[in-house]
Amino acid sequence: MTLPSPASAIASELSVTNQTVPNPMLAAMPLVGASVQDLTAWVQTQQQPAYRGRQLHQWIYQKGIRSLADVTVFPKAWREAMAEFPIGRSQIVHRAQSLDGTVKFLLQLQDGQIIEAVGIPTFKGVQPGAALKPGSQPVLDRLTVCVSSQVGCPMACDFCATGKGGFKRNLERHEIVDQILTVQEEVGHRVSNVVFMGMGEPLLNVENVVGAVRSINQDIGIGQRFITISTVGIPGHIRRLAERQLQATLAVSLHASNQTVREQLIPTARQYPLDALLQECRDYVNLTGRRVTFEYIVLAGVNDHTEHAIELAHHLRGFQTHVNLIPYNPISEVDYQRPSEKQLRQFSQALRDRHIAVSIRRSRGLEADAACGQLRANQLQRWANPQS
Secondary structure, eight states: OOOOOHHHHHHHHHSOOOOOOSSHHHHHOOSTTOOHHHHHHHHHHTTOOTHHHHHHHHHHHTSOOSSGGGOTTSOHHHHHHTTTOOOSOOEEEEEEEOTTSOEEEEEEOTTSOEEEEEEEEEETTSOTTOOOOTTOOOOEEEEEEEOOSEEEOSSOOTTOHHHHTOEEEEOOHHHHHHHHHHHHHHHTSOOOEEEEOSSSOGGGGHHHHHHHHHHIIIIIOOOGGGEEEEESOOTTHHHHHHHTTOOSEEEEEOOOSSHHHHHHHOGGGGGSOHHHHHHHHHHHHHHHOOOEEEEEEEOTTTSOSHHHHHHHHHHTTTOOEEEEEEEOOOOTTSOOOOOOHHHHHHHHHHHHTTTOOEEEOOOOOGGGTOSTTHHHHHHHHHHHOTTO
């Protein structure tokens, strides 16, 4: 199957149109993201015996096939007839690797839309985020994939490159699962952790996100406790997630210690008061028995004062929680700046002094357009203006 060129993808990105799916069976059930039971039922519609479903499941999730023509255990005539059947895999149109081994991919979907997926390796004996020595061959210990849940994002956070690009559509379950398969294949190492911290707001696509989590767990074999779903925090939607009784970790992006600053950074927060959000987080803990993690992007001069840390600690009293402080990755569209190391240390110490568990999450892949949506935005601009 030939996907649209990056140049033609620009038109799709700038003006979304409904495109005809080449094979109606794909719309009914993409094979990626399908369970062994679904695949067993599907192969029987293709005049194949039921046991072929388990074989196909193995070839999709363990061998990472991109075409049914590659399933050599199936009859040759059938493989040739089904060679052009789209199984739900994306195409890599750009790859950027940083000095610490972080790899960022731009993936083109069947309709030409572009999303990001990031492979974040942890090497034995190497400090996370440290540049790898030239010629060294460190042993890869863990591989985390940061996946997107939407094309673009409707939340329009003021500091975020993805939000600046607008919202196109939700990702389907198979388009989420494909990101893990792609990174696993390209890096050449089994994925150990998955974080829904890429493009999009996962809880505005909860059906496909939950379906993807179950497939990642049951089909790829990654434990749900190694999966994190991040949300900017939308009351009502957090409860919907709690009702699914997943074992995944919930990470709530606060980014502010009071409603005024939060509305400045996250315009949609005007509809979701901070107190209501925190109450729903408490309800989530009571319903699931699972701890909530809070994410806090630290921006110099905006939300990084000790007074902000004290205010945040007050809100989180009584929570069994952990706070991840994330130094801001600057983007060209806005003037927000990264905080100093001194300010980060003072902020984190103020939280510790008030018995809040906290860590500073070091940014990975700074020279690979690491901010969410940054590589996509920059590359689309380069494709649209090749002479600039």
